[in-house]
Amino acid sequence: MTVPMIMVAPNGARRGKADHARLPLTLDETIGEALACYNAGAASLHLHVRDDAGRHSLDTGRYREALTELARVAPGMAVQITTEAAGLYSPAQQFDCLHRLRPDWASVALREIARDPLIAARLYARAADQGTRIQHIVYDRADLEILLRGRADGSIPLHQDEVICVLGAYDPPRAGAPGDLEALRPRIAGLRLAVCAFGPAEQDCLLSAARHGAEILRVGFENNLLSPDGSLWPNNAAAVASLRCHLERQAA
Template identity: 70%
Template sequence: MTHPLIMVAPNGARRGKADHARLPLDLADIVAEAILCHAAGAGALHLHIRDVDGAHSLDAGRYREALGELARTVPTMAVQITTEAAGIYGPAEQFACLNALRPAWASVSLREIARDPDLAPRLYALAADQGIRLQHIAYDRADLDLLAQSRAAGIIRPEQDEVICVLGAYAPPRAGRPEELAALAPALDGLRLGLCAFGAQEQACLLAGAGVGAEILRVGFENNLLSPDGSPWPDNAAAVASLRHHLERKAA
């Protein structure tokens, strides 16, 4: 039986050391966390980088440095960059990052890129032409409907069929719940599903996603700091190891 790929998102764009002492911000910490999480069962890393002040960044130079170091230290771990705006960047800057970097894999928010209807087709064409694997971020059913419309219009290519659905929200805070999947299911036909979730039911949401065929389960401090019993995880690797354990038990 093929298990879903576990992807770790160890930091995100918004949280800092005040939220959790083990949340990695600089490159050395990100690499150290990646090594631990890969050993615990994560096959992929969702990469956010920070600037010198610890703020979210889409700097291509910083990304190149991080990708190079991760390729050297954890060569068997897939790495996905984010183009997340985080309230800082516009579509032109997101496109510029992707164009300058041309990574193997990137996540792109459907609603963020749709803010510039003229640029969106160029971004999806760039990814298709350069062989960049895209994972569309969908925060709700409206985003999935936008994905369907864009695919029908030929803006998003047929092979660009990978989506990660987000259960719950960061701001205003809302914990994800496994039952939210049912409302999204009708819009997922023909798509390769990934899943992440906010709050202490993160693991329950991910296991429910595995049950409906999700190919990628994203876990980590970007979305959630709490174990299923409500206590803080000691680190990202603990969250990865626990998810891996429960997936293996479920498959046994």
């Protein structure tokens, strides 16, 4: 079995220090956590930036500052920015972030950008024109249907074939389980698969996804704070190191 790429998502859009003291919010904290995770085995980073009050931000200036510093301290680490709205941003603002920043790699939640189909088509076309790699975020079959319709009608270019299946949910809170991927698998044939999962079964979900051909496994405090035994991870790097160890054993 080929060992998938490990991606770390160290903070996300919603959690704060009250959830975990080591959840990174500032630029320095994010850079430090990213470097620790890189050294622990994460080859890529799912990057969120926060404003001065700790709120989720799509500010391109903050993104550029973070990307520049990450390229300096961890030049071998691939970085994916998020265009996540998180209830704060419109599709137009999501498009503006991607257009102005021109990142190498970005995640886009299908259900969020589909709120405005015209802007959604512009976003995917702009990404194709500027060479931005897109990872489509799907939570359920309805999201996959948006993706498949877009690929069929040409509004989503066929080469944008990377999908991350999210097992579990934020609202209402629901922990993921390894079997959750089976409900989505009939509709992801021919797509490049990544997986992340909410809750303490995160690692079991990711190991199962690796056995089913996932190319990228996303781990970290955005989705889960707990180790398999139910205790808090001390930091994101510990979750990365544990997943890497289990993947290597599984592949042996």
